[in-house]
Amino acid sequence: MHKSYIKDAFMDLQDHICGRLEALDEEGKFLEDAWERPGGGGGRTRIIQGKHIEKGGVNFSAVSGDMPEKITKALNIGATEFFATGVSIVLHPKNPHVPIIHMNVRYFETTSGLWWFGGGIDLTPHYVDDALATDFHKALKTTCDKHDSDYYPEFKKWADDYFYIKHRKETRGIGGIFFDRLNEERGKKEDLFNFVSDVGYAFPDLYANQFESNYQRSFSEQEKEWQLHRRGRYVEFNLVWDRGTKFGLDTDGNIESILMSLPAIAQWTYKYKAGEKEQLTLDKLKKGIDWAG
Amino acid sequence: MHKSYIKDAFMDLQDHICGRLEALDEEGKFLEDAWERPGGGGGRTRIIQGKHIEKGGVNFSAVSGDMPEKITKALNIGATEFFATGVSIVLHPKNPHVPIIHMNVRYFETTSGLWWFGGGIDLTPHYVDDALATDFHKALKTTCDKHDSDYYPEFKKWADDYFYIKHRKETRGIGGIFFDRLNEERGKKEDLFNFVSDVGYAFPDLYANQFESNYQRSFSEQEKEWQLHRRGRYVEFNLVWDRGTKFGLDTDGNIESILMSLPAIAQWTYKYKAGEKEQLTLDKLKKGIDWAG
Numbered sequence: 001m002h003k004s005y006i007k008d009a010f011m012d013l014q015d016h017i018c019g020r021l022e023a024l025d026e027e028g029k030f031l032e033d034a035w036e037r038p039g040g041g042g043g044r045t046r047i048i049q050g051k052h053i054e055k056g057g058v059n060f061s062a063v064s065g066d067m068p069e070k071i072t073k074a075l076n077i078g079a080t081e082f083f084a085t086g087v088s089i090v091l092h093p094k095n096p097h098v099p100i101i102h103m104n105v106r107y108f109e110t111t112s113g114l115w116w117f118g119g120g121i122d123l124t125p126h127y128v129d130d131a132l133a134t135d136f137h138k139a140l141k142t143t144c145d146k147h148d149s150d151y152y153p154e155f156k157k158w159a160d161d162y163f164y165i166k167h168r169k170e171t172r173g174i175g176g177i178f179f180d181r182l183n184e185e186r187g188k189k190e191d192l193f194n195f196v197s198d199v200g201y202a203f204p205d206l207y208a209n210q211f212e213s214n215y216q217r218s219f220s221e222q223e224k225e226w227q228l229h230r231r232g233r234y235v236e237f238n239l240v241w242d243r244g245t246k247f248g249l250d251t252d253g254n255i256e257s258i259l260m261s262l263p264a265i266a267q268w269t270y271k272y273k274a275g276e277k278e279q280l281t282l283d284k285l286k287k288g289i290d291w292a293g
Numbered sequence: 294m295h296k297s298y299i300k301d302a303f304m305d306l307q308d309h310i311c312g313r314l315e316a317l318d319e320e321g322k323f324l325e326d327a328w329e330r331p332g333g334g335g336g337r338t339r340i341i342q343g344k345h346i347e348k349g350g351v352n353f354s355a356v357s358g359d360m361p362e363k364i365t366k367a368l369n370i371g372a373t374e375f376f377a378t379g380v381s382i383v384l385h386p387k388n389p390h391v392p393i394i395h396m397n398v399r400y401f402e403t404t405s406g407l408w409w410f411g412g413g414i415d416l417t418p419h420y421v422d423d424a425l426a427t428d429f430h431k432a433l434k435t436t437c438d439k440h441d442s443d444y445y446p447e448f449k450k451w452a453d454d455y456f457y458i459k460h461r462k463e464t465r466g467i468g469g470i471f472f473d474r475l476n477e478e479r480g481k482k483e484d485l486f487n488f489v490s491d492v493g494y495a496f497p498d499l500y501a502n503q504f505e506s507n508y509q510r511s512f513s514e515q516e517k518e519w520q521l522h523r524r525g526r527y528v529e530f531n532l533v534w535d536r537g538t539k540f541g542l543d544t545d546g547n548i549e550s551i552l553m554s555l556p557a558i559a560q561w562t563y564k565y566k567a568g569e570k571e572q573l574t575l576d577k578l579k580k581g582i583d584w585a586g
Contacts, residue, residue, distance in 0.1 A: 033564070045563075047563045055561075055562075055563075057563070166542070167541075167542040167545075167548050168548065228558070232555070235528060235532070235559075236532060236552075239528070239529060239532035239533050240532050240533075240539075240542060246533075248460075249459070249460040249533060252460075255460050255461065256563055256564050259529075259561065260563055262525070262561040263561065264560060264561060264562065265521070265558060265559070265560050265561075266528075266558070266559055266560075266561075267557060267558050267559075268348075268552065268555040268556065268557060268558075268559075269557065270338075270340045270348075270350070270549055270553055271326070271549050
């Protein structure tokens with residue numbers, strides 16, 4: 001399986017997802033910024049500011065070049081060239097009853113022969129709806145189980161641990177799946193690609209279910225305010241703890257593309273008091289909840 | 294000079310500054326949260342949500358206990374107890390023509406005999422006004438020059454380097470002064486304390502000059518929107534680059550107190566376009582501008 005095959009598949013995935021999201025939004029269209037990386041490769045950043053999706057990005061990139069020395073040292077390998085391609089998505093809805101969602105699929109290889117896939121999907125409801133959280137995790141489990149029954153429990157735990165706002169002692173949302181460094185030790189490249197591809201194509205269905213259940217629901221000022229504070233937490237996670245964001249900011253990446261994950265507007269209030277209903281959500285921002293049952 | 298003297302002086306400084314700021318705000322009053330640190334010591338977090346100061350914090354703390362091993366290793370010293378006291382301030386005004394301001398003074402010592410002072414003041418105008426930027430730096434230079442004519446040039450450069458948003462390639466604002474580890478190599482403890490104390494007491498006058506010049510000025514929606522985007526940059530600096538914030542988040546500090554520095558509301562827009570007037574400010578967010586002349 002040549003890297004160009006994976007790259008093309010990821011571009012197709014981006015197209016497919018953008019089409020589905022535009023249909024959900026009813027009005028918004030993605031605007032594309034094609035960019036090139038001075039060291040090699042480039043990407044297609046696509047941003048939507050829609051009727052229902054307040055701010056969203058569906059980004060594709062495929063970059064290559066000399067591997068930074070910092071990384072060859074960390075990987076304990078000699079000088080080599082790398083190739084990395086992926087699709088990254090974050091969607092911030094207008095309606096606080098619709099969750100924030102994040103998806104990423106990625107592939108990495110070096111000319112020295114290393115390769116792996118990574119990715120994940122996680123959901124950040126402003127208000128946790130148990131039935132929808134269960135839907136989400138069950139669908140992820142179904143996608144995983146088609147490939148390996150060990151995947152869901154392993155990658156669900158990985159997501160709980162990864163999407164954790166350590167300084168707030170709370171998870172970012174209700175988790176999902178997260179995986180990295182899936183290589184020849186975990187399966188054949190074709191099989192792993194098929195898994196990652198299934199995760200990518202599962203995304204629009206997963207999101208449509210969350211979106212359609214609530215996008216027409218009315219909401220109060222208090223619910224909107226709560227949403228803006230939850231977005232504040234999202235900003236905190238992404239800027240303080242997210243490894244991908246940190247890596248991008250440290251290595252002079254495409255800043256506007258990396259920070260598309262930040263919401264249009266976020267709010268911080270000293271010791272903001274959650275109401276009773278909001279407290280029900282806070283109580284569920286914990287690791288280890290068995291949503292898939 | 295005993296640590297309790299410095300601690301008491303910093304508490305007095307906090308009282309003095311809060312009084313001055315309440316007078317400027319006309320309506321807002323600081324609400325105090327006294328807190329204790331499980332490992333030793335505590336603080337007085339004071340928050341204002343006023344008529345003109347949208348969100349501000351003037352925090353005092355004096356903490357002590359066993360030094361974390363991570364730090365004794367970094368300092369290359371054996372097990373010891375530490376004492377740290379300081380006053381930290383961030384003020385976010387409602388009016389975009391009034392700048393954001395930050396001030397910090399701090400003192401640190403260990404039972405093994407190490408001690409030093411640190412601190413600084415820096416200004417983040419949403420719109421840079423050359424005359425007010427010059428006022429600010431000239432007043433800082435005057436305060437520094439009373440103690441040592443080397444201080445201002447050295448600490449001004451240090452602020453330019455420290456308050457730099459690396460991933461945006463822009464300074465946080467127009468800088469100010471920043472200094473750290475002022476110890477017996479730099480002067481007698483009494484003299485260094487007097488310098489730090491002068492910096493602290495200079496703060497309300499410096500801010501009053503900025504505030505009074507513009508707090509009654511009308512502003513447009515575009516100016517307000519620009520302010521919210523500049524606050525987004527402030528969030529980025531504090532969460533990604535500020536060492537004090539990182540240290541607090543890493544070491545399980547008083548999170549609400551540490552993150553009082555974040556604005557009430559901030560905004561992010563993909564490739565937000567600065568207008569002509571806003572571009573004039575961006576052009577001045579550079580290191581090495583000789584504001585004091």
